Amino acid sequence: MPEAIAQGLRVIDLSGAWRLQQEQHRAVYDFADADPVTAAQLTRKAVYGLPELNGDRIPHAALVANPGCYATSVILALAPLLRADMVDRQRGIISDSKSGVSGAGKEPTSRTHFVSVADNLSAYSVFNHRHVGEMVEQLELGNQELVFTPHLLPIPRGILSTVYVYLNREAKAAEVESCFREFYGGKRWVRVFATPQLPQIQFSLHTNHCDLGFCLANDGRRLVLVSCVDNLLKGAAGQAVQNMNLMYGWNEEEGLQ
Amino acid sequence: MPEAIAQGLRVIDLSGAWRLQQEQHRAVYDFADADPVTAAQLTRKAVYGLPELNGDRIPHAALVANPGCYATSVILALAPLLRADMVDRQRGIISDSKSGVSGAGKEPTSRTHFVSVADNLSAYSVFNHRHVGEMVEQLELGNQELVFTPHLLPIPRGILSTVYVYLNREAKAAEVESCFREFYGGKRWVRVFATPQLPQIQFSLHTNHCDLGFCLANDGRRLVLVSCVDNLLKGAAGQAVQNMNLMYGWNEEEGLQ
Amino acid sequence: MPEAIAQGLRVIDLSGAWRLQQEQHRAVYDFADADPVTAAQLTRKAVYGLPELNGDRIPHAALVANPGCYATSVILALAPLLRADMVDRQRGIISDSKSGVSGAGKEPTSRTHFVSVADNLSAYSVFNHRHVGEMVEQLELGNQELVFTPHLLPIPRGILSTVYVYLNREAKAAEVESCFREFYGGKRWVRVFATPQLPQIQFSLHTNHCDLGFCLANDGRRLVLVSCVDNLLKGAAGQAVQNMNLMYGWNEEEGLQ
């Protein structure tokens, strides 16, 4: 990959190698083999490939780090309210996320054996999943402000994240919905649901959509967000195509309908 | 049922009719037909049938209100830490719960149709599920201190609740584990997992166990609890048998192995 | 529908109303309301809408009777060998077919409830399924020459038919494969697998393909055919689009890729 970049090729990388800017977060990956100088240079060059956040930088990037599937679902759920400074970060943010088995990779293991997964649900990698670093970097959160718990669902594909935040002032549901609609106005691949309707995993399967919905408690503070993506499309290859479309100045829908 | 009680029969009721003491919580059920005087008398008589909490009152109860399935999984996860006053209640408690389809009843609806459930996950009844009243009453929480979100899993049976709390002081994992082990010492139908091992839905299926495990973050404050029950056994009929065993002075295992 | 035809509109009908020419087979449907004279006229007009068999008549048809999903999978598996007179019909033909739940319709019933279907398999309508009439008419079989057994699979969509025939002379696998390749040469929506490779339900899901494969025993007589379709596409709406393309002289792929 460094050679490809050196020769002037532009790269969209689906691995986790270039997603993280901060050393503390990069440590969860084992990049011991890499030449540290080159690695540092490439890391600085890399643009985090979430088009709804970094749509201005991706068109000119030499190296696009395609986001993780869980990270895509969590960041897109939280970015609008955090950017609008509506979240009481001191009370903490929780993302309870659930993924289909293709998110765990193709390698056959006892964990991905049909009999282990069917008729089951399990939490894993609590407090130490690799995607947390992407989330806190992109959302500019402190490490202790976010709790992320992934779960393995007995379905082939799809992610649903249920995200819990407390607002820092009493708000009405209409305000929250406006915040989302403004942030994602004109964004082709995000669908904001009218509250209290919520997305389900089936709705975004086999599409490149990220679907977002929410319910606000009657105290105007407690907020439950629901975010769904197909982990193989908006959570991986579909988002890579979307990034390619931006890099080449093509229509953002090209190859994705 | 009032007639049965009047004639001196002892009743274990699996409906939600007698689980709630406070009028504000009873309002979620439609008990318009009931004679209010009788209803108030019976409500006072009723003992909430969670043996691990009310094991001293159930043996003498005329009317045992068998708990809801979600409520069983959430209350058993939270009771030890709340009773030990280790929880920072001001930061809020969250239970993200997931249930198999038998929890939604036998009636065929578009929601329980195989094609609606398979390859899917959905949240529902956010901020207004009927079991919340049981949880806050039994745990002596304020209404705004708990957020409960149920989800429909593509499996026939089983519940997993992922419960999020913040401790009110830095603790070590061993302290948390001790708290659980002391609380459930001698309780036949609760299994406490050694941290960081977590229960999965498969482990308690076809048994009357409630399985409990947890992970504590390295800040000693953020805590993720996982609680599993089979909604048809510990979450319903199995717990009723357990209550019957207590009411008759029988071995708590009778009919449940 | 008769009115539409009378006014010169062309119709593709997805119901079973016009698929059957012989009165004995039509009796399984309840067409009591229809005016018998009109019904008889329309039945004569109707063309059975299986493009790989009736591709010459569909372009000019006023009324196309879109085939049943099971019938599509069984007829396409058997037509080549029967037309080539390679089958020992006296020994009987068996189709053991399995369908996903969407084939049973949208109506919620106890039979389509998630808990009835998951972790299960069941045979139904043995010797009396409505699609048998289509199969024997299109394949020109006697009523006792075919046994058809449908089963309900715990999946949302897809059909796999395992079809058993005895050849009327010893043959080699290459001959059988040639028979299929010749019959389906130039047919866009049928894929013949090289023996002994067999199609699986996943391969044709979300496509309009009918996938066909077979294994011949070393006695050169006993033959197992496997046929897969997505019951919602080649087994229903996809085939209707394919018929529309033929009726309008459009490319057979239009709207189906």
Next chain:
Amino acid sequence: MPEAIAQGLRVIDLSGAWRLQQEQHRAVYDFADADPVTAAQLTRKAVYGLPELNGDRIPHAALVANPGCYATSVILALAPLLRADMVDRQRGIISDSKSGVSGAGKEPTSRTHFVSVADNLSAYSVFNHRHVGEMVEQLELGNQELVFTPHLLPIPRGILSTVYVYLNREAKAAEVESCFREFYGGKRWVRVFATPQLPQIQFSLHTNHCDLGFCLANDGRRLVLVSCVDNLLKGAAGQAVQNMNLMYGWNEEEGLQ
């Protein structure tokens, strides 16, 4: 194992090593390591451990070869009619069998990966599955009289075999049912369903039952049999316990309720 037998221990063997008497069938297993003389002696000693067929020999056997899961379901479906000489064997017998994934073993492979199995169905080992030898030996069939096709179902456990035979004379359904009821009279672990009711996989799950049902066509000749077992119980460990009960003269239900 030979050592154990030599020392006078009695053995119930769950492998395929001692199930087959005829060399032609033993060849499908790779027993190259075994000392041929010892192997031949043990093979002669071995009793095929299907209690409903060999209930007279198992109590005295030194070596019981516990049957394969598919073989159990197929042999129990066919034995009554074959022993009563009611089957037209010249027209051939077909067993179209479907098994849950635990039948494929615990080893994680690409074939048992959740994503390969879910939303899918596939046939495999057509004309060369190892269990065919057991079936033809126990049923005293010629090799070409039986076609057996196994399929992999997207469920954790359970087998359903749909078995097709032609009767050698016109019969009434009541005669067929009597044949089954007589054959299995007093057999604790076989349930014969009243025609036209058919067993489903769910009915025998988590039990040691083999469930049998059938439908006879109105020509009195074409017969569809359905046979269900839990492959982990009657198809494996449960049957081993049943054999142990017979070997020790215990009640056949011991440990199985």
